[in-house]
Amino acid sequence: MFYRSHVLVCTGSNCNIKGCQGITEALRRELTRLSLEQEVRLVETGCLGLCEHGPALVVYPEGVMYVRLTAADVAEVAEEHLLKGRLVPRLLQPTATVDSGYSLNMSPFFSKQKRIVLKNCGLINPDSIEDYVHADGYIALATTLDTKTPTDVIDVIKKSGLRGRGGAGFPAGRKWEFTRWATGSPKYLICNADEGEPGTFKDRLILEGDPHLILEGMIIAAYAIGATKGIIYIRGEYDLSIRRMEHAIAEARKLGLLGQNILGSELEFDVEVCAGAGAYVCGEETALIESIEGNRGEPRFKPPYPAQQGLWGKPTCVNNVETLANIPAILQHGAEWYQQIGTANSPGTKVFTLTGNIINSGLIEVPMGITLREVIYEIGGGIPEGRSFKMAQTGGTSGGCLAEEHLDIPMDYDSLAGHGSSLGSGALLVMDDSHCIIDLTKCFLKFFVHESCGQCTPCREGTPALYSIIDKLSRGLATESDMRLLKRLSRTMQSSSLCALGQTAPVPVLSALVHFNEEVEAHFKGDCPTCKCHTARGGRQSAN
Amino acid sequence: MKSLAGLRAIRESMHQPSNRLNNETTTRIMVGMGTCGIAAGARTVLLTVMEELATRNLQHVAVAQTGCMGMCEKEPLVEIEVDGQKTTYAYINADKARKIVLEHIVNGSPITEWVVTKS
Numbered sequence: 001m002f003y004r005s006h007v008l009v010c011t012g013s014n015c016n017i018k019g020c021q022g023i024t025e026a027l028r029r030e031l032t033r034l035s036l037e038q039e040v041r042l043v044e045t046g047c048l049g050l051c052e053h054g055p056a057l058v059v060y061p062e063g064v065m066y067v068r069l070t071a072a073d074v075a076e077v078a079e080e081h082l083l084k085g086r087l088v089p090r091l092l093q094p095t096a097t098v099d100s101g102y103s104l105n106m107s108p109f110f111s112k113q114k115r116i117v118l119k120n121c122g123l124i125n126p127d128s129i130e131d132y133v134h135a136d137g138y139i140a141l142a143t144t145l146d147t148k149t150p151t152d153v154i155d156v157i158k159k160s161g162l163r164g165r166g167g168a169g170f171p172a173g174r175k176w177e178f179t180r181w182a183t184g185s186p187k188y189l190i191c192n193a194d195e196g197e198p199g200t201f202k203d204r205l206i207l208e209g210d211p212h213l214i215l216e217g218m219i220i221a222a223y224a225i226g227a228t229k230g231i232i233y234i235r236g237e238y239d240l241s242i243r244r245m246e247h248a249i250a251e252a253r254k255l256g257l258l259g260q261n262i263l264g265s266e267l268e269f270d271v272e273v274c275a276g277a278g279a280y281v282c283g284e285e286t287a288l289i290e291s292i293e294g295n296r297g298e299p300r301f302k303p304p305y306p307a308q309q310g311l312w313g314k315p316t317c318v319n320n321v322e323t324l325a326n327i328p329a330i331l332q333h334g335a336e337w338y339q340q341i342g343t344a345n346s347p348g349t350k351v352f353t354l355t356g357n358i359i360n361s362g363l364i365e366v367p368m369g370i371t372l373r374e375v376i377y378e379i380g381g382g383i384p385e386g387r388s389f390k391m392a393q394t395g396g397t398s399g400g401c402l403a404e405e406h407l408d409i410p411m412d413y414d415s416l417a418g419h420g421s422s423l424g425s426g427a428l429l430v431m432d433d434s435h436c437i438i439d440l441t442k443c444f445l446k447f448f449v450h451e452s453c454g455q456c457t458p459c460r461e462g463t464p465a466l467y468s469i470i471d472k473l474s475r476g477l478a479t480e481s482d483m484r485l486l487k488r489l490s491r492t493m494q495s496s497s498l499c500a501l502g503q504t505a506p507v508p509v510l511s512a513l514v515h516f517n518e519e520v521e522a523h524f525k526g527d528c529p530t531c532k533c534h535t536a537r538g539g540r541q542s543a544n
Numbered sequence: 545m546k547s548l549a550g551l552r553a554i555r556e557s558m559h560q561p562s563n564r565l566n567n568e569t570t571t572r573i574m575v576g577m578g579t580c581g582i583a584a585g586a587r588t589v590l591l592t593v594m595e596e597l598a599t600r601n602l603q604h605v606a607v608a609q610t611g612c613m614g615m616c617e618k619e620p621l622v623e624i625e626v627d628g629q630k631t632t633y634a635y636i637n638a639d640k641a642r643k644i645v646l647e648h649i650v651n652g653s654p655i656t657e658w659v660v661t662k663s
Contacts, residue, residue, distance in 0.1 A: 002598035004590060004607045039594070061572070061606040085577035085609040130558040138551055145547040255554050263547035 003041040005082060006060040010122060012047030012205050013240055014362075015054035023055045026071035030078035040082055043131075046209020048122035050109060051362035053093060058122070065107075066091040094359075094381070109360055112379050114341060114349050117325040118365045121209030126244050129251040132212040138257060140328035141216050144223065145265045148331075153224040154180060157327070159335035161347040166192055166283070166320030167395065167424040168500070169346070169413040175317055178307035179225040182315035189227040190311065190318045191218055193234040193241065194288060196280040197396030198447060199427040202351040203321040205363050207234065207241035210325070211248035215271065217324030219262065220331060222269040225317050230271035233288055236278050245273050280451035284499045285318040286310075287453065298455045299499035322351055322426070342368030346412035350426060357432040359384050366411075373407040376430055387432035391516070395424020397444045398504035400511030401437065420511045422504075436531040437516040438474045438523050441508055445470055448505040459502025462493040466509060476526030483524065487513070571605045571649055576621040578612030584619035585637065592638040593622070596645040605649060618660060624648055630663040 009024050024044060031037050048056055053067035057074075059081055066077055066088065073091055080086045093107060115121075124131035132138070144153060158173030179187060191214060195203040207214060218230050234242050249271050252258045260268045279297045281287045286300035289311050310316020326348060330338045339347045346368040352375065354361045359381030366375060372392055376382065383389055391401045394411070400421030402409075409415050416422050431440065445467040454460045469486045472478045490506030497503045513520055522529050575581070575590045590609065597605055613621050618634035622644065625631075631654050633644060640658065648654045654662075 002594045002607075004594050004609065039591070061569075061608045083577075084579065084582070085611045087611075133551075133555050133558060138554075139548070142547040142551040146545050256550075263550040265547050 003039060005040045006043055007040060007057055007082070008043045008045045008048070008060065008122065009057045010046070010048040010054060011044045011240075012051070012054075012208055012363075013201070013238075014047065014051035014205075015056065016240065018054045020055040022071050023057065023069050023074055026074040027057070027078060030075050031082075034078060034083050036078070036082055043125045044127070045124060046121045046126050047205035047363050049113075049118070049363045050093060050360060052358075052360050053362075056093070065093040067093045108378050109364075109381070112370075112374065113365050114367045115365050116329045116341075116349050117206060117213070117322055117351050118209070118363070119329075120213065121206065121363075124210070126209055126211055127247055129212060129248070129255065132210070136332075137212055137328075138216055138263075140332040141219055141257075142263055144220055144331050145263055145267060150180065150224045150226065153220065153331065156331060156335050157224070160330045160338040161335075161345075162323065162326055162330060162338065163346060163413060164320055165322035165326070165350070165426070167422065169423065172319065172323050175307065175319070176221065176225050178305070179227070179315050179317040182308050184309075184313075184315045186229055186314060187225060187227040188311045188314060188316040189218060189222050189225065189230045190285075190288065190292070190316060191230065191232040191321060191324055192283065192285065192288060192318050193232055193238070193321045194276045194283045195235055195238075195321075195425065196278075196283045196451075197398070197425040197427055199353065199355045199429050200396050200425040201353050202363060202426045204235075204238050204241050205353075206321055206325055206351065207238070208244055211241075211245045212252065213325050213328060214245070214321060215248055215252055215257070217327035218271060219257065219267070219269055220327050221317065221319065221324060223267055225315075227317065228268050228270075230269060231274050231292060231311075232271060233274045233276055233282075233292060236275045242273055242275055249273070279453070280447075281453040281499070281501050284501065287499070288318065289316065296453075298453050299501075301498070343410060343412045345414050346423075350411070350423060352426045352428045354380050354428050354430070356430040357383050357387065357435075358430040368412040369410040369415075371408050371410060372402065375411070375428065376407070380430070383430070383432050385432075387434060390431050390433045390435060391437065391440075392431070393421075393429040393508065394427070395422040396427040397447055398422075398500070398507055399424045399427070400507050401440070401515060402511070403515040406515070420507070420514060422507075434530065436474075436528055437512050437519050438470060438528070439531055441512050442467065442470050442474055444508045445505070448501070452501060452505075456496075456498040456502060458493045458497045459499075459505065462489055462497070462502060463505055465489055466493075466506060470509065473520070473523050474528070476523065478524055569604055569606045570627055571602075572623075572625040573605060573607045573649075574610045574623040574625070575607070576611070576613045576619055576623075577609035578616070578619075580612055580616035581619045581621065586620040588638050589620045589622060589636050589641045592641045593645060596642050600645070600650065602645075602649065615660065621660075624654075626652075630661075631659055632661045633658045634660040 055069045056067045058065045080088050120135050154176050162172045163169040193203050258270050282291045282297040284299045287297040291297040306316040342348045349365050349367050351365045393399050393401050448463040449467050452459045452463045469482050493502050493506050577586050620636045622636045623632045
């Protein structure tokens with residue numbers, strides 16, 4: 001069937017909440033009414049990235065995006081654009097105008113991005129393996145099986161410099177190598193999709209938008225490390241991700257892309273989905289393994305590392321969704337190609353979720369080393385309501401808070417670490433000048449108090465203690481010794497907590513102390529320059 | 545190349561969702577579908593073009609509609625863009641559309657007597 005036009009309706013979670021179901025139905029009705037069903041193909045696709053402006057749709061081949069749609073708007077788009085070929089200017093995405101160019105590729109939101117992981121997201125129907133295969137899907141897998149040995153694959157990934165996208169940035173190739181050479185059978189490959197970091201939703205949208213890309217990455221990884229069994233551990237709240245992934249697995253099995261003798265080779269590998277139960281700590285790989293085994297989600301002591309003794313005591317490799325999503329492209333285009341993108345120590349791209357006080361909140365993929373300023377002002381469209389930038393938190397709740405003077409540092413693993421923050425899970429929270437740093441820090445700590453699993457003392461006791469000091473500070477009641485304790489306690493937690501939860505919980509606190517010292521001092525003296533959060537001296541109690 | 549052959553077999557067995565701008569698209573056909581074009585019979589032209597592309601399985605061609613090109617008198621207008629070079633044909637009907645696909649796109653020789661403008 002040849003269609004003259006494709007209409008792609010975003011059905012990512014964010015647009016789902018905003019009612020894209022109604023948009024799809026209205027469009028289907030209109031296409032029937034105008035007898036365009038044979039000419040125009042309606043595709044329900046993954047996240048288009050401009051979540052702030054959803055529900056949205058794109059008309060191809062022109063590449064015109066319409067945003068903030070209602071069912072009535074859809075009728076107009078169908079009648080004007082699809083039937084008569086005229087744009088509907090009032091519904092165009094914000095940066096597009098009829099004169100300056102309306103194609104998606106011309107908008108700074110898209111033109112500044114470099115899409116490797118998200119190359120199909122918002123372009124194909126995630127529930128259709130046909131769409132994926134026709135977008136050159138599974139070619140990387142087929143050529144790898146034909147031309148490369150497992151050690152070749154590991155060498156390519158090592159050479160590409162790909163680092164784990166879950167937050168820690170450990171070289172992916174080395175992790176694979178450890179599992180490859182570990183003794184024990186069977187070996188397991190786990191895809192960590194327990195995205196628990198508040199404000200992060202990239203893995204969810206990758207899973208929803210292009211589930212076969214993850215499967216292809218996993219099959220290649222399984223071939224490299226010698227795993228026969230794969231598990232995708234998806235956060236329990238991610239209904240749509242779970243549903244689409246299970247559908248993708250079933251379709252792949254039917255075509256012999258999973259199971260025995262994959263694509264006629266000797267490779268045997270199968271995947272199942274395991275739903276998490278909502279604990280933040282289960283994003284930590286050993287707690288995740290405990291959870292799959294049916295135990296309480298508590299981190300294990302390391303060593304032994306999962307590569308030696310992981311799931312059911314067998315060698316296990318745990319990779320983040322985004323890490324696996326990079327694999328097919330690296331195998332297809334080569335390690336040299338990948339190294340040219342991004343920076344020397346952090347090659348490739350990074351997917352970020354933009355949230356907070358930013359005009360274009362949504363999902364983006366940019367080369368590593370891009371500055372915060374470019375992301376916030378060029379792609380993100382700046383700060384709304386004429387307010388000015390105050391701080392950005394990278395890496396999710398456990399990341400550091402960066403101030404205005406950091407807007408020009410390159411965003412990669414090492415540069416951010418040098419400024420007391422991290423790339424982390426890819427959350428980018430932007431705050432304008434109406435927010436109080438102490439109030440925010442309190443919010444973050446409250447989250448950690450709730451999510452600490454309680455297994456090790458520094459984290460279990462440390463998080464509430466940190467919270468109570470910041471609470472006192474916000475009310476202007478903190479003493480000199482409280483402030484000393486705050487720093488000492490933070491250092492103790494960083495050095496002696498069992499897992500990254502306790503080790504990174506003090507990061508926002510410490511970065512606030514350094515980067516927003518004046519504001520902290522003001523609170524210490526009993527004044528809050530922004531929200532008057534101190535209550536002890538006559539102010540009001542803040543939200544928390 | 546066993547696995548690649550296997551994948552190719554799978555790919556060929558699938559129905560082809562085509563007409564999406566991608567890296568392989570080198571040719572574009574634009575049909576003028578303003579009120580003037582529609583009134584002059586552009587829809588039949590468009591459907592014929594699509595049918596012809598499907599029959600010939602021309603994967604590198606994208607079809608799009610456009611609004612009024614400004615020469616309402618000469619509608620239906622069809623614009624062919626090959627590697628950035630644009631050629632516009634006037635007074636096109638279903639038969640002419642079929643010939644244009646064959647001569648211009650498949651054989652690479654524009655039918656000069658129907659051309660109104662060229663870039």
